Amino acid sequence: MGCIPTKTLVGSAKAIHTAxxxxxxxxxxxxxxxxxxxxxxxxxxxxxxxxxxxxRSLQRNPRIDxxxxxxxxxxxxxxxxxxxxxxxxxxxxxxGVAPNIPDIPGLKEAxxxxxxxxxxxxxxxxxxxxxxxxxxxxEFGQIFHRLGVQMTILQRRDRxxxxxxxxxxxxxxxxxREEGIAILTRAVPTRVEKLAGGRVAVTATVAxxxxxxxxxxxxxxxxxxxxxxxxxGLERAGIEGDPDKGIRVDETLRTTAPNVWAIGDVLxxxxxxxxxxxxxxxxxxxxxxxxxxxxxxxxxxGGVFTDPEVASVGLTAEEAQAQGRRVKIGKHPMxxxxxxxxxxxxxxxxxxxxxxxxxxxxGMHVLxxxxxxxxxxxxxxMHTGSIDPLQACVCIHPTLxxxxxxxxxxxxxxxxxxxxxxxxxxxxxx
Amino acid sequence: xxxxxxxxxxxxMGGLGAANxxxxxxxxxALIESGRLGGT
Ligand SMILES: Cc1cc2nc3c(=O)[nH]c(=O)nc-3n(C[C@H](O)[C@H](O)[C@H](O)COP(=O)(O)OP(=O)(O)OC[C@H]3O[C@@H](n4cnc5c(N)ncnc54)[C@H](O)[C@@H]3O)c2cc1C
Numbered sequence: 324m325g326c327i328p329t330k331t332l333v334g335s336a337k338a339i340h341t342a343x344x345x346x347x348x349x350x351x352x353x354x355x356x357x358x359x360x361x362x363x364x365x366x367x368x369x370x371x372x373x374x375x376x377x378x379r380s381l382q383r384n385p386r387i388d389x390x391x392x393x394x395x396x397x398x399x400x401x402x403x404x405x406x407x408x409x410x411x412x413x414x415x416x417x418x419g420v421a422p423n424i425p426d427i428p429g430l431k432e433a434x435x436x437x438x439x440x441x442x443x444x445x446x447x448x449x450x451x452x453x454x455x456x457x458x459x460x461x462e463f464g465q466i467f468h469r470l471g472v473q474m475t476i477l478q479r480r481d482r483x484x485x486x487x488x489x490x491x492x493x494x495x496x497x498x499x500r501e502e503g504i505a506i507l508t509r510a511v512p513t514r515v516e517k518l519a520g521g522r523v524a525v526t527a528t529v530a531x532x533x534x535x536x537x538x539x540x541x542x543x544x545x546x547x548x549x550x551x552x553x554x555x556g557l558e559r560a561g562i563e564g565d566p567d568k569g570i571r572v573d574e575t576l577r578t579t580a581p582n583v584w585a586i587g588d589v590l591x592x593x594x595x596x597x598x599x600x601x602x603x604x605x606x607x608x609x610x611x612x613x614x615x616x617x618x619x620x621x622x623x624x625g626g627v628f629t630d631p632e633v634a635s636v637g638l639t640a641e642e643a644q645a646q647g648r649r650v651k652i653g654k655h656p657m658x659x660x661x662x663x664x665x666x667x668x669x670x671x672x673x674x675x676x677x678x679x680x681x682x683x684x685x686g687m688h689v690l691x692x693x694x695x696x697x698x699x700x701x702x703x704x705m706h707t708g709s710i711d712p713l714q715a716c717v718c719i720h721p722t723l724x725x726x727x728x729x730x731x732x733x734x735x736x737x738x739x740x741x742x743x744x745x746x747x748x749x750x751x752x753x
Numbered sequence: 754x755x756x757x758x759x760x761x762x763x764x765x766m767g768g769l770g771a772a773n774x775x776x777x778x779x780x781x782x783a784l785i786e787s788g789r790l791g792g793t
Binding site: 374389393408416418604610611 | 754755756757758759760761762763764765766767768769770771772773774775776778779780781782783784785786787789790791792
């Protein structure tokens with residue numbers, strides 16, 4: 324449950340940010356005080372209530388025995404947990420991933436936080452360097468910046484969130500830099516030194532030049548991989564897996580061993596809770612009912628809970644073109660959406676990638692306040708096979724959803740959109 | 754010793770979903786978790 328703890332922090336960070344924007348909304352705040360122990364307590368309270376609710380419901384379920392301990396295969400259908408042996412007709416592996424710690428000289432000696440330990444740190448440092456400009460790095464970068472920590476993000480690639488639509492990456496970089504976060508791209512840390520007073524100095528190659536960055540602490544957010552597979556005894560049950568790439572499965576989620584399936588992060592495909600839950604349903608049907616349901620990643624969405632949020636599903640325009648498709652793009656900026664103006668949340672845009680021959684939605688990419696909650700309109704259209712219902716439907720005025728509909732209605736050939744960036748479409752609602 | 758219909762290794766978001774669904778379908782399930790329920 325990495326999702327909920329971070330999202331409670333996103334909630335605190337947003338509230339602080341809004342308080343600081345009082346002048347825009349017509350109020351003033353004096354003596355704004357950030358209390359990290361209380362923010363942590365709020366997180367723990369929410370997380371504990373979810374975990375204890377889960378425990379209670381498992382205890383009440385007579386069909387589930389919860390067994391505590393590290394499991395390893397001792398043979399086909401046999402697992403050892405401590406000195407207990409568990410026998411099962413079928414097994415589902417759902418062991419997730421662990422943080423990837425890059426091999427950088429001096430890093431271990433200097434000490435660093437991971438996604439878990441950073442949320443439980445005793446007190447806030449004055450400054451922090453993050454290794455990684457992916458989803459975790461961006462979320463933590465903005466959270467701690469808003470809590471008053473001076474943040475520097477080092478991203479190896481030439482843009483943050485490199486798997487997202489490029490325009491979204493670029494726009495998010497602009498927004499976060501304006502907010503005061505230092506983002507260095509093409510930045511590869513090469514050495515870490517421990518300084519007096521517990522501070523650290525990071526030497527990095529930034530766009531070919533050597534730079535030195537000092538900070539109080541380091542947060543490693545360089546992705547997560549199924550490293551722990553080596554300790555699962557997979558070979559004793561005939562299950563193939565790779566500590567970097569994950570467990571090998573076929574399209575029905577079955578591993579190379581009969582009667583063993585794998586789901587979620589450990590597949591090394593997508594790392595989202597909703598993907599883990601989605602694959603769990605398929606694997607259980609296949610395991611218990613002997614079916615051959617297939618999993619499909621083409622309509623699995625992903626969200627990054629920065630402010631504004633990044634949310635996407637399906638193909639980018641470039642990916643669709645690379646598949647030889649003719650594409651139309653529908654784009655609408657949030658600044659042209661009445662509700663967004665009223666809320667003071669005008670950053671970002673919605674972008675649809677539509678097949679020009681069939682009107683099928685190939686992808687949807689959003690950078691917007693509550694963007695992840697706007698995405699289902701596009702996901703549903705991917706399931707219906709056409710963008711037409713969204714073009715025909717009526718949205719409540721004034722809502723952020725109107726921006727999504729406007730993007731769906733405004734489809735243009737790709738090259739027309741590329742030359743018209745920055746144009747502000749007429750406002751359609753008043 | 755009980756032989757379970759299904760053993761689920763890992764009580765994170767995916768494992769919990771699998772265990773609950775399998776139990777609802779009538780299976781006897783062992784859910785094995787080394788840390789906190791709910792996963793990373
Ligand atoms: C900081 C952070 C923020 C995130 N935010 C989001 C988000 O906003 N939205 C989203 O969709 N996803 C988010 N994710 C990703 C999400 O947490 C994972 O995709 C999801 O938890 C995967 O579920 P899983 O069941 O595959 O693995 P996990 O939930 O990681 O569960 C694996 C479990 O298996 C246990 N385990 C491992 N090996 C063994 C063993 N041998 N024996 C017994 N138990 C074992 C582990 O202790 C763990 O509890 C975030 C992740 C992080 C780290």
